[in-house]
Amino acid sequence: MNELIELIDKKLDEYLPIMYPENIFKAMKYTLMLPGKRLRPVMCIETTRMLGGDINKVIPSACAIEMLHVQSLIHDDLPCMDNDDFRRGKPSNHKVFGEANAVLAGDALLTYAPQIIIEKSQNLLTQTQIIKILHEFMNFAGAYGLIAGQVVDIESEAGRLVKSKEETLKFIHLNKTAVLFRLAVRIGTIAAEASDDVFNELDSFAEKFGLAFQIYDDIMDEISSFEELGKSIGKDKAAGKLTYVSLYGMDNAKNKFNELINECYGIIEPYKSEVYSAILGKLSKRIISDGE
Amino acid sequence: MNELIELIDKKLDEYLPIMYPENIFKAMKYTLMLPGKRLRPVMCIETTRMLGGDINKVIPSACAIEMLHVQSLIHDDLPCMDNDDFRRGKPSNHKVFGEANAVLAGDALLTYAPQIIIEKSQNLLTQTQIIKILHEFMNFAGAYGLIAGQVVDIESEAGRLVKSKEETLKFIHLNKTAVLFRLAVRIGTIAAEASDDVFNELDSFAEKFGLAFQIYDDIMDEISSFEELGKSIGKDKAAGKLTYVSLYGMDNAKNKFNELINECYGIIEPYKSEVYSAILGKLSKRIISDGE
Numbered sequence: 001m002n003e004l005i006e007l008i009d010k011k012l013d014e015y016l017p018i019m020y021p022e023n024i025f026k027a028m029k030y031t032l033m034l035p036g037k038r039l040r041p042v043m044c045i046e047t048t049r050m051l052g053g054d055i056n057k058v059i060p061s062a063c064a065i066e067m068l069h070v071q072s073l074i075h076d077d078l079p080c081m082d083n084d085d086f087r088r089g090k091p092s093n094h095k096v097f098g099e100a101n102a103v104l105a106g107d108a109l110l111t112y113a114p115q116i117i118i119e120k121s122q123n124l125l126t127q128t129q130i131i132k133i134l135h136e137f138m139n140f141a142g143a144y145g146l147i148a149g150q151v152v153d154i155e156s157e158a159g160r161l162v163k164s165k166e167e168t169l170k171f172i173h174l175n176k177t178a179v180l181f182r183l184a185v186r187i188g189t190i191a192a193e194a195s196d197d198v199f200n201e202l203d204s205f206a207e208k209f210g211l212a213f214q215i216y217d218d219i220m221d222e223i224s225s226f227e228e229l230g231k232s233i234g235k236d237k238a239a240g241k242l243t244y245v246s247l248y249g250m251d252n253a254k255n256k257f258n259e260l261i262n263e264c265y266g267i268i269e270p271y272k273s274e275v276y277s278a279i280l281g282k283l284s285k286r287i288i289s290d291g292e
Numbered sequence: 293m294n295e296l297i298e299l300i301d302k303k304l305d306e307y308l309p310i311m312y313p314e315n316i317f318k319a320m321k322y323t324l325m326l327p328g329k330r331l332r333p334v335m336c337i338e339t340t341r342m343l344g345g346d347i348n349k350v351i352p353s354a355c356a357i358e359m360l361h362v363q364s365l366i367h368d369d370l371p372c373m374d375n376d377d378f379r380r381g382k383p384s385n386h387k388v389f390g391e392a393n394a395v396l397a398g399d400a401l402l403t404y405a406p407q408i409i410i411e412k413s414q415n416l417l418t419q420t421q422i423i424k425i426l427h428e429f430m431n432f433a434g435a436y437g438l439i440a441g442q443v444v445d446i447e448s449e450a451g452r453l454v455k456s457k458e459e460t461l462k463f464i465h466l467n468k469t470a471v472l473f474r475l476a477v478r479i480g481t482i483a484a485e486a487s488d489d490v491f492n493e494l495d496s497f498a499e500k501f502g503l504a505f506q507i508y509d510d511i512m513d514e515i516s517s518f519e520e521l522g523k524s525i526g527k528d529k530a531a532g533k534l535t536y537v538s539l540y541g542m543d544n545a546k547n548k549f550n551e552l553i554n555e556c557y558g559i560i561e562p563y564k565s566e567v568y569s570a571i572l573g574k575l576s577k578r579i580i581s582d583g584e
Contacts, residue, residue, distance in 0.1 A: 075396070075399060100446050103367055112430070118423060152313050
């Protein structure tokens with residue numbers, strides 16, 4: 001797992017040299033290179049590996065997913081959005097480079113990610129695979145995915161709900177959080193040329209994992225500390241934000257989390273993946289130990 | 293020309309249905325559908341046509357270029373950037389939908405544009421052409437193109453110059469303005485499967501056209517009116533902004549403009565394009581008549 005993270009860090013650094021105008025590349029690189037769990041690229045690469053594929057074929061796409069993730073963090077942290085001053089324990093992008101550069105660094109990552117997929121996959125993947133991966137990327141990154149999630153999140157914070165609270169929360173969790181895990185796993189499966197059945201099964205795994213991950217996040221926002229998370233906490237509660245905990249209560253949140261994690265174990269077990277076992281184990285440990 | 297604009301408007305409208313969450317699609321569509329000259333998609337389609345290609349093959353990509361252009365306008369107008377309240381004669385995106393939605397509408401257009409290229413070109417272009425077009429798109433849209441131009445523009449406004457004023461101005465004009473005309477013409481040429489020689493010749497045309505267009509814009513910012521341009525004017529001068537006019541003076545700006553337009557005529561003449569003649573004619577008319 002740590003080796004995978006190191007590999008991803010190395011590749012991200014390598015893929016993004018500092019060019020003129022330096023400020024924009026430095027801004028892109030600043031948030032991208034903050035130490036992180038690299039969960040999405042790790043899952044992308046591990047999916048390819050456990051399906052018998054060549055991980056070298058998927059590394060560029062895996063790194064592109066991390067770039068997309070970081071893009072969404074940079075823009076979400078902006079004063080006009082969640083207005084967060086910290087990210088991964090450090091001042092957020094606009095705090096260091098200013099708002100204009102933070103907007104542009106996000107934009108630049110959003111185009112650089114697919115550029116990397118195209119440039120670094122040319123001799124590794126077929127043209128059909130590259131186009132399929134790019135299509136997945138655009139579809140999940142945009143107004144049918146990640147951005148839809150963020151928009152509904154903002155609307156719900158402002159008290160403007162079109163659907164019920166339950167439906168709204170599910171839409172946000174699916175689109176704001178699960179979407180990037182699904183993208184990672186789907187791309188990993190495409191690179192490994194797995195069957196449609198496997199594709200759908202692992203896609204369902206990724207969705208459940210994403211929902212569990214967001215419930216984990218909602219729980220942590222109440223019980224964790226700044227030191228542990230590296231970002232402002234208790235903000236959701238203070239803002240009266242719609243979260244799994246605020247809507248269903250802490251006990252139900254923990255139960256739902258455990259149910260989802262068990263379903264994830266059930267789907268992934270036959271693949272005998274140490275990396276996935278470690279990811280699921282780590283996530284569930286904190287919740288269970290807190291419940292003790 | 294007007295028929296082409298109508299076709300583009302119709303396709304843009306068709307490509308972007310309003311889905312849930314409506315707010316984001318409405319925000320994307322608001323600036324996209326404001327009446328405009330559609331110069332970049334017109335040039336893209338006309339390039340394919342005059343080279344003997346099938347224009348149906350390039351319409352999705354041409355519309356994607358307009359989406360990219362509109363994305364850059366929405367983000368450029370943000371309070372943290374150029375802080376412009378008007379665009380194409382109407383309140384700018386963030387004035388209508390708020391800053392958060394304007395940032396997200398730009399992000400969404402930036403991923404929706406390539407998504408349209410992929411989804412609507414599948415049976416029209418070869419996979420090689422699609423990947424080539426997507427690569428051009430990402431490369432010109434990002435930190436090696438459009439965004440580099442915007443970053444250096446912001447830096448220069450803040451008085452932070454790394455290179456000489458002359459070099460900086462040229463970099464901004466090439467990357468902030470010429471880049472989208474080059475992208476349009478390059479994609480039009482790829483769709484028509486023209487030779488490398490033609491590709492390079494028309495690329496040089498597009499670059500010269502882009503520089504002429506920006507000098508035109510700089511001149512207009514001094515001599516035109518809000519009614520004529522549909523956006524705030526005199527702002528560049530008031531902000532002490534680096535423009536062709538501020539750096540070289542009005543006479544030199546007009547001379548350079550005429551020189552570039554003549555070079556453009558020279559390159560494009562053999563292709564006997566009525567559309568390009570009209571575009572060049574319209575652009576030069578206003579400058580010359582003012583000079584009289």
